[in-house]
Amino acid sequence: MTYIYTYAEIHAHFETIPSSLTLKQMAPILLYNNFIITPVSGYLLAPYFSGLINLPDSRLIVIKELALSLLLSGLLFTVAHLLLHTKIGMKNIHYVHHQLKVVDGLGAFYAHPIEHLFGNLLPVYISLMLFATNLVTYVLFIIIAISNTVVAHTEFENKIGGKHNIHHKVGSYNYGFMPYIIDRLIGTYRN
Numbered sequence: 001m002t003y004i005y006t007y008a009e010i011h012a013h014f015e016t017i018p019s020s021l022t023l024k025q026m027a028p029i030l031l032y033n034n035f036i037i038t039p040v041s042g043y044l045l046a047p048y049f050s051g052l053i054n055l056p057d058s059r060l061i062v063i064k065e066l067a068l069s070l071l072l073s074g075l076l077f078t079v080a081h082l083l084l085h086t087k088i089g090m091k092n093i094h095y096v097h098h099q100l101k102v103v104d105g106l107g108a109f110y111a112h113p114i115e116h117l118f119g120n121l122l123p124v125y126i127s128l129m130l131f132a133t134n135l136v137t138y139v140l141f142i143i144i145a146i147s148n149t150v151v152a153h154t155e156f157e158n159k160i161g162g163k164h165n166i167h168h169k170v171g172s173y174n175y176g177f178m179p180y181i182i183d184r185l186i187g188t189y190r191n
């Protein structure tokens with residue numbers, strides 16, 4: 001994984017990064033991502049979310065669609081995150097999210113808008129477009145996805161086995177999210 005930009009390299013280039021951010025410092029990006037990027041992208045892609053108004057034929061279908069959506073979104077998120085850790089990705093985009101050395105629930109949405117759109121939202125959108133055929137899957141998957149990313153940015157994640165805080169401290173481990181399937185497969189999981 002030598003092409004990956006590590007935490008030490010991040011700081012060699014961004015020595016002025018503050019150790020933690022206040023809500024006031026985070027607010028402009030949080031507001032822009034959550035009130036412009038997310039609703040506008042969701043609105044523009046709404047015609048492609050087929051099945052959103054259907055009810056499921058059975059619970060089994062919902063479980064199957066949730067499992068497939070979680071697997072695919074986890075894969076896409078991890079690939080996007082690895083690309084963001086290349087030198088170009090880190091210098092221009094991902095350094096914003098890594099200003100957070102200490103995890104913070106709101107920090108889940110503190111990222112460069114390009115990262116928020118392509119790294120956070122797109123894996124969810126693509127998974128829903130491909131697998132979700134009913135309203136219950138959409139609602140449950142969005143609840144799970146948002147809860148997962150917020151919890152991943154709190155110390156509570158440690159208590160339930162998650163390790164995204166290590167990614168913020170060390171940089172070159174735990175690129176995915178719970179249960180870190182891709183990281184375990186490619187050897188970048190650290191407990």
Ligand SMILES: [Zn+2]
Binds near residue numbers: 107108153164168
């Ligand atoms: Zn993070």
Ligand SMILES: [Zn+2]
Binds near residue numbers: 081085094098167
């Ligand atoms: Zn990262």
